Amino acid sequence: MEGLTADRHLLARTSTADRVADVLRTHIAEGTLAPGTRLSEASIATILGISRNTLREAFRLLIQERLLTYEMNRGVAVRELTVRDVTDAYKARLALEAAGLRNAAAAEPRLLAAVHEAVAQGERAAAREEWSAVATADLNFHRALARLAGSDRIDEFMRRLLAELRPAFHVMPSPREFHGPYLRRNRVIADLLAAGDLPAAERELTDYLDNAEAQITDRMREVRDAGGPR
Amino acid sequence: MEGLTADRHLLARTSTADRVADVLRTHIAEGTLAPGTRLSEASIATILGISRNTLREAFRLLIQERLLTYEMNRGVAVRELTVRDVTDAYKARLALEAAGLRNAAAAEPRLLAAVHEAVAQGERAAAREEWSAVATADLNFHRALARLAGSDRIDEFMRRLLAELRPAFHVMPSPREFHGPYLRRNRVIADLLAAGDLPAAERELTDYLDNAEAQITDRMREVRDAGGPR
DNA sequence: CCTTGTGGGATTGTTGAACAATACTTCAGC
DNA sequence: GCTGAAGTATTGTTCAACAATCCCACAAGG
Structure with missing residues (x-):
């Protein structure tokens, strides 16, 4: 009952x-x-x-x-996302995902399993060359990371951040080239997490997010400067 | 212009x-x-x-x-806050405030000054024995910490968290005894921050939040168990 | 040519009333 | 005491109206 x-x-x-x-x-x-x-x-x-x-x-x-x-x-x-918006949102993502990693030791096994499952899900999708599914799995992985923090409020905030960023991912030309490389990095983070080396996982995550943000904002500036003064 | x-x-x-x-x-x-x-x-x-x-x-x-x-x-x-809500919100607070500390080295001087100003504001209010102003300064201090992260989204989230928690602070009988001791701890954190010892500041902050949360949830359970089955 | 009024048309802000759908309350019957 | 049925109150949604504001085009003036 x-x-x-x-x-x-x-x-x-x-x-x-x-x-x-x-x-x-x-x-x-x-x-x-x-x-x-x-x-x-x-x-x-x-x-x-x-x-x-x-x-x-x-x-x-x-x-x-x-x-x-x-x-x-x-x-x-x-809403039109600005470069500033993306930078801002990525700072918030780092805060939430790092919080998840730092709480990993105390996290429910169910939540840890979800992290690894998301990586596997992405790898299976890549094997089938379904790049849109790879992108989804990528987002699932990061959301699962934040969820390790064990706070519904953090999870809800993360959901909103990813929804907000979605148009930014859209500016990347091919999901294959954008999400493909990150698949391997997700695996690295997940393995470090499984091995219990949280500081290394956090360093890897920080670098990951910095790179992704730079890639997106560079592309946004390109599009803007090309399409703006026409 | x-x-x-x-x-x-x-x-x-x-x-x-x-x-x-x-x-x-x-x-x-x-x-x-x-x-x-x-x-x-x-x-x-x-x-x-x-x-x-x-x-x-x-x-x-x-x-x-x-x-x-x-x-x-x-x-x-x-809304009626449950013990679970408070625990959840404090996890989120830790994530945001820790993110602020970790970004302190890169934070604008203006934001760092706001942190120290909030501590001073609280100490001045305590000297005048204006405990409601002490409480406000306490919240300002923690919000200023989160703001160090340099993300409007984090600041906005923090604002919402504190607004949501406000009724929880209300269950504490006297603001003097509740906020008074934390004033000293804010000073400790601010000093560690100024000294550049971020890991120590983060440890101190974590302990601070754990204690505050325990104090509030204990009190909530007391009130509930006393007022519930009447 | 550029700037500054001045209209009129379109859009939003807000209201009040209406009705349908759902929840709550009461009470009869067993 | 429980079940069910009727009536009442509240919410969900729509509609039409009007005031306030914005946008655009165009005229007037320098």
Whole structure:
């Protein structure tokens, strides 16, 4: 009887606003809604067949997730990530993932298993040359790292960071070349973790994140400088 | 001309929903709205002289800040912190504040100065025996620590954590006895930071947070076990 | 040519009322 | 004491309206 408490959240039905937010979130993540696009309340409400008020509730959710920007009396727009945003978010990622590593000794075995499973998942996907699955596994790995910290709040924050960064990954031309090399580095970190050499794992992670950030921000500057003054 | 960019946020007028959220946030922080209180849309909207729709927008904000809980078709209520919540939030605090310390060498002087200023502020308030100001300075100190990480996202997360924990501080009987001893420990951490001994500062911080968390959760269990089965 | 008003049209901010869907309460019947 | 059914209160969502604000184009003036 007691075990049912944990399943309570499965019952929670969703409101229309939540589902609308889901729809918009998906479109933003997939790039269907390009960064910078302004979202008119009236037209979107009509298209989705909901009222303006409900749509505004959905907007509030996405604004707080930093997926949309909002200016008073000017409505919302799909967020455009700046180089500064990416740098900022990567600092936060390092804080959370390092916290996970540092708590690894005290972490539940279930959480440690998830870390190694994510690495294996990525390697299997790479073997099948499914690069989109490799990318997913990569994110799963890092989220699993943060989850080692054993804090729902950290996990939730990490989820938001990765969702926010998703458009940044999108600017990288080929997921194969971007995620491929990091697969091996994930393996290295996971092995150091298994061996109990946490300081080395943290150094490796720090270097990993620095490199990934540099690669993304370099690419963003390229795109900006090429596409900007046209 | 360029310097004006930074002042842009000062122009941002606030919507009614934002102001309503502020009002509710203040009442929750001060304990005027006790944890567990259910907030009826109709009555509160009438009292505040706003429409239900606007109030619902304000609710959404506070729900995402974890100050209110929400259940479909049952409305919102002031969040009741559990022991588990406090433990979880303190793990997150450690992650953020430790990240700040570890970035201290690279932090802007302005941010380092803010850390030391917060300690001094607390000591001055203690000398005047203004214990509520001591408590504020204590929170400022820890927020300043997290800010050393140099990430707006970390700062924002820290702000939310402290706002969420505020009712927990409230269960401590006297702010003098609770915050007083921590004042000295803040000084120790700040001195270690100034001396450049970051590992020692981090150890001291970890111990600090562990103790504070234990003190609060013990007190919460006391209150619960005394007031629960009555 | 550039800047500065000045309109009108479009969009957002907020309200009030309405109705459907869901939860809570009460009470009868066993 | 429990079960079920009816009624009531509350929330979920929509709609239409109006005020406030922004955006754009265009005229007036230097």
